[in-house]
Amino acid sequence: MTTVTLPPRPVAPPEFKADPAGVNAFGTALRDSSASFDDLGTYGGSSASDSGLKGESGSAYAADARSLGHRNDALSLGLRAVATAVMAHADELESLQRAANDLRYWYEELLAIVVDLERRGREIPADEVDAFAQQCASVTEQVKAHDRDVEAWQRDLERAEQEVIRAFAKAATAEKVEAAYEGVTDPADAAIADKPGSGASPEEVNDWWNGLSDEERQAVIAAYPEEIGNLDGVPAWARSEANNRQLNRDLDRIEQIPADNRTDDEHTRYENAVQASMALDRVRNATDPRTGEHYVPQLYLYDPLAFDGDGAVAVSVGDLDTAENVSVTVPGFGTDAADIDGNTQKAINVQQAASEAGGTSTASLIWIGYDAPDNLTGDAAAVTNEYLAKKGGERLADTLDGLNAMRSDDFHLTAIGHSYGSTTTAHALTDHDVDVDDAVLLGSPGAGGGVEHADELGVNNDVWVGANSRDPVAALADNGWVGGWLAAGGGLGNDPAEDDFGANRFQAEDVDRGDYVRTFPQHTSYFDHDTESLYNIARVVNGDYDDVERADHTYDPWNKGPQDPEADRTPTSPDTDGDGDVDTKDD
Known part of the structure; x- marks a missing residue:
């Protein structure tokens, strides 16, 4: 006679709800706070040698300053160690949360099976006893394995908690911190001393970064954010953390100064910092049209006093380190760091439209990293020549090289230039050996002097052009055999939408265009939702090239002016953000 032993019910795993993101944010705040002590330590050391005091007073002052500096250096290291432990704990919590969710699912599945076996065991037919006993034995082993995993999970949780508790205990008092860290060399100092010098390639920078330990990387972000925040070749996550550190420090410091007492540089720094902060909030408040999830921004570039106060800033919608499809949008005339908030909406729209079109892994960067012509009394006249576009193209090429250098995987990179930014983008690609898959030139006043064909841009796949037939800026480009650049050395080059240029033109008309009149709103609507x-x-x-709606090129017959076949086509309004709105309108 077969003896049947019913399996025990599995042990219920503890309810577990963690907030890894909140814990990580706390750790980041601690790390940023440690930098304040680091600054005081540096100040104490420099004050000791540069006080200007002589005699006994000078010696006493120097001794006190050095002591203060050493103490703050130790406090910085102690607080940074706690911050590192907290951020590591956040990673542990994320892993523990996933494991807890898996255990909960396994528990509920096993419990249902055991309860069913208990019910069936009351009236099991004699001819099914052996099979039933085998099933019970098998489920018993599964329950034992489950219970062992629950015990292991609890041990992992206790270990993770004890590790972070020990880190806090080590820094519980200033005396403990000084005893543990006084005289200890800051790992950031040696790491930054080995950083490649000015002129190093992004690949060399990336090799240096990859050679650092996790502790050294976190130390550099905390102590030297200004050294890596804008350094091409450093991963986007680290640049963003460093730049956010700089941004928050600027806001916190200058907000303590009454507006009337701020210097001109402080006014400029603060105004550009506010706009950068607003741009980051704009990204956080935007959502993916398919998933409904809020976007996470990256502050890829932050230099609020660059270009005589015009500033340089770049904000990404999505993760530049991991996205399969990355786009870099370069705006044109009238753009500086103070315009980053509004321009960030362009990147958001590209991100949302890419998702609505089926893209599942995308990052869209808005890049204001060059000195665009931006004011009527200053360098606006430069919009009629290529000097700033060439200089900007060099900077853009460095940025594109940096994106390639920081990634070891194969991803799809698209450079998008609008208005004067299209000329800048074209110079980045024709003047420099840049690895880009596709280029998109929008509302272009010219693809650069001397550039006769799209092939000269050297992209891996194709050059694409969007030119609204009512766009007055696109009409500035040269058409036909003779243009402003060829005839007088002025202008911005050939029209990339023309047939002889050899690019792929796509539909870019607007349902709100006027009747054969060029207006500036038709130059600024290329990134608007529900546009062609x-x-x-x-x-x-x-990279879905077959789905692109192509347009006929412009052409310039010898006996009349430039002709645009798109001028007579009825525009459409395709849904790009998933709200269902579409529209058509006859001219």
Whole structure:
């Protein structure tokens, strides 16, 4: 006679709800706070040698300053160690939360099986006893394995808690911190001393960064954010953390100064910092049209006093380190760091349109990293020549090289230039050996002097052009055999939408265009939702070339002016953000 032993019910795993993101934010705040002590330590050391005091007073002052500096250096290291432990704990919590969710699912599944076996065991037919006993034995082993995993999970949780508790205990008092860290060399100092010098390639920078330990990287972000925040070749996550540290320090410091007492540089720094902060909030408040999830921004570039106060800033919607499709948008005339908030909406729209078009892994960067012509009394006249576009193209090439250098995987990179930014983008690609898959030129006043064909841009796949037939800026480009650049050395080069240039033109008309009159709103609507232009940009960004709606090129017959076949076509309004709105309108 077969003896049947019913399996025991599994042990219920503890209820567990963690907030890894909140813990990580706390650790980041601690690390940023440690930098304040580091600054005081540096100040104490420099004050000791540069006080200007002589005699006994000078010696006493120097001794006190050095002592203060050493103490703050120790406090910085102690607080940074706690911060590192807290951020590591956040990673542990994320792993523990996933494991807890898996255990809960396994528990509920096993419990249902055991309860069913208990019910069936009351009236099991004789001819099924052996099979039933085997099933019970098998489930018993599964329950034992489950219970062992629950015990192991609890041990892992206790270990993780004890590790972070020990880190806090080690820094519980200033005396403990000084005893543990006084005289200890800051790992950031040696790491930054080995950083490649000015002129190093992004690949060399990336090799240096990858050679650092996790402790050294976190130390550099905390102590030297200004050294890596804008350094091409450093991963986007580290640049963003460093730049956010700089941004928050600027806001916190200058907000303590009454507005009337601020210097001109402080006014400029603060105004540009506020706009950068607003841009980051704009990204955080935006959502993916398919998933409904809020976007996470990256502050890839932050230099509020660059270009005589015009500033340089770049904000990404999505993760530049991991996205399969990455786009870099370069705006044009009238753009500086103070415009980053509004321009960030362009990157958001590209990101949303790419998602609506089926893209599942995208990052969209808005890049204001060059000195664009931006004011009527200053360098606006430069919009009629290429000097700033060439200089900006060099900076853009460095940025694109940096994105490639920081990634070891194969990803799809699209450079998008609008207005004068299209000329800048073209110079980045023609003047420098840059690895880019696709280029998109929008509302272009010219693809650069001397550039006769799209092939000269050297992209891996294709050059794409969006040109609204009512766009007055696109009409500035040279058409036909003779243009402003060839005839007089002025202008910005050939029209990339023309047939002889050899680019792929896509539909970019606007349902709100006027009747054969060129107006500036038709130059600024390329990134608007539910436009032909954004619809096609998204498909290029995703690499879905077959879905791009092509347009006939402009052409310039010898006996009349430039002709645009798109001028007579009825525009459409495709849905690019998933709200269902579409529209058509006859001219």
